[in-house]
Amino acid sequence: MAENSIITAKKAVVIGGSTGSIDVLLQVLPVLSVPLTYICIIVLHRRNTADSTLAHLLSLKTTIPVREVEDKEPVRPGIIYLAPADYHVLIERDRTFALDDSEKVNYSRPSIDVTFESAAEVFGPSLIGVLLSGANADGTAGLKAIKKKGGLLVTQLPATAQAAMMPQQAILNTQVDYILDIQGISSLLNNLNL
Amino acid sequence: MxxxxxxxxxxxxxxxxxxxxxxxxxxxxxxxxxxxxxxxxxxxxxxxxxxxxxxxxxxxxxxxxxxxxTVNVTEMFRDPFFYRALRTDVLPTLAAKPFIRIWHAGCSTGEEVFSMAILLKEAGLLHKSLLYATDINPDVLASARKGIVALSQMKQYSENYVLSGGVADFSMYYTAQYSYAKFLDELAERMVFSTHNLVSDRSFNEFDLILCRNVLIYFDKALQQRVLSLFDESLGLLSYLALGAKETLRFSTLETKYRPLNGEKIWRKIV
Structure with a gap:
């Protein structure tokens, strides 16, 4: 399966979230179709402790492997990649990960904008950007970059978000394609899983 | 933008x-x-x-x-559990050496070099150690040489120190001056600061421990391999190489010659 899916993986999904987004993922992950045929990268704001508790927590909810990104590893479909605490996650044109511990962006490292902008350059119109709950403006500039390259924008329905600011900022400032509740996000992701 | x-x-x-x-x-x-x-x-x-x-x-x-x-983000006792592993697993194996040489490659403003000096002092090894601290950037080295950090950082550094297994009163290692903390001269006495460009310069000594943390992430695979080979040439048998929390030897030719220590990004040269 692995060999085959590298060739056929056309879509890539980047998911960003802050306050209240872990709860969303804990509901979405258990219903995702297995195996995952697209590339999936998650960037969550978190405390800068370098432990792997979050990856462990998420991995309890799905049989899809959940891994913190390591520098230079190839970006493969079928795995849920998680941005490590205290690093920005970038993607090179040869589809390998590159980590960066430079200045915080939007008071955040990892920053959602940084990963979204970088993924937009590499995946172009094959990219779907999903912005979840959060009390921060991170993610909006990233979604703009994805749109500019022809990708698809999704946000959580603000009324269903524990912190509505992040999706709201995006809806106000970009052309979001789908505004979905948690169940809607799950089924959109499963529709990508061809 | x-x-x-x-x-x-x-x-x-x-x-x-x-x-x-x-x-x-x-x-x-x-x-x-x-x-x-x-x-x-x-x-x-x-x-x-x-x-x-x-x-x-x-x-x-x-x-x-x-x-x-170039990125110059650093802190004292960065990833405290890494420093705990240095204390418990690495330094005891170096204690029997008559002389200990350590290289901090890409040391930036020196916070990790001072952290290391504190570990060595607490292990009773500082007097017979030499810490070579290098960076491409002469300005950050000038700052490192002064041994001064912003006082506002010390609360965080003190917490990191405790998490790393430190049991002393951290404030005894520095004196507060206005908004700065200056480290004891005793710590800096065993340090040598020098510019060194990992892209173009060669090995300059043999070391017991090389630390190069969150520098390789800024290089492509080819340059990573070059730098790792340079480190390999500069390490004797049973010496140690320490990298940043998300860096790896996995994509280099060093992988088979080094054995990882449990849990932290520290490898020991076995061939």
């Missing part, structure tokens, strides 16, 4: 190399691009042509530009 094109980036990198000898061509492309976009915005160049003109014709500006391209 401005976005430099790939072709424009190549022009700048060629200028930097041909005119000034700085070779950034094997830096990790995605993050270097962000760095260039950042300086372009910060210094408010109205166009790429003007940025390039300044770089080609203002050798004073180059100093700033190069400094902004």
């Amino acid at each position: 401005v976005m430099i094109e790939d072709e424009q980036m190549d022009l700048l990198l060629t200028d930097l190399f041909e005119r000034y000898g700085y070779d950034f061509t094997h830096y990790a492309r995605a993050s270097l691009k962000r760095r260039i976009n950042r300086v372009w915005s910060l210094d408010k160049f109205p166009s790429f042509a003007e940025l390039r003109y300044r770089i080609r014709n203002d050798s004073e500006y180059i100093k700033r530009f190069v400094e902004e391209l």
Whole structure:
């Protein structure tokens, strides 16, 4: 399966979230179709402790492997990649990960904008950007970059978000394609899983 | 936000190399691009042509530009559990040596070098150790040499110190002066600071421990391999190599010659 899916993986999904987004993922992950045929990268704001508790927590909810990104590893479909605490996650044109511990962006490292902008350059119109709950403006500039390259924008329905600011900022400032509740996000992701 | 094109980036990198000898061509492309976009915005160049003109014709500006391209984020006892592993698993195996040589490659402003000196002092090894601290950037080295950090950081550093297994009163290692903390001269006495460019310079000694943390992430795979080979040449049998929390030997030829220590990014040379 692995060999085959590298060739056929056309879509890539980047998911960003802050306050209240872990709860969303804990509901979405258990219903995702297995195996995952697209590339999936998650960037969550978190405390800068370098432990792997979050990856462990998420991995309890799905049989899809959940891994913190390591520098230079190839970006493969079928795995849920998680941005490590205290690093920005970038993607090179040869589809390998590159980590960066430079200045915080939007008071955040990892920053959602940084990963979204970088993924937009590499995946172009094959990219779907999903912005979840959060009390921060991170993610909006990233979604703009994805749109500019022809990708698809999704946000959580603000009324269903524990912190509505992040999706709201995006809806106000970009052309979001789908505004979905948690169940809607799950089924959109499963529709990508061809 | 401005976005430099790939072709424009190549022009700048060629200028930097041909005119000034700085070779950034094997830096990790995605993050270097962000760095260039950042300086372009910060210094408010109205166009790429003007940025390039300044770089080609203002050798004073180059100093700033190069400094902004390299990342100088560091802290004391960064990843405290890494330092705990140094205390419990690495230093005891070096204690029997008559002399201990340590190289901090890409030491930036020196916070990790002072952390190391504190570990060595607490293990009773500082008097017979020498810490070589190098960086490409002379300005950060000048700052490291002073042994001064902002007092506002000390609460965080003190917490890191405790998490790393430190049991002393951390404040005995520095004196507070205005808004700064200055480390004891005793710690700095065993340090040698020098510029060293990992891209172009060679090995200069043999070491028992090399630390190069969150430097390799800024290099592409080819340059990573070059630098790791340089470290390999500079390490004797049973010596240690320590990298950043998300860096790995996995994509290099060193992998089979080094055995990882449990849990932390520390490897011991076994062949």
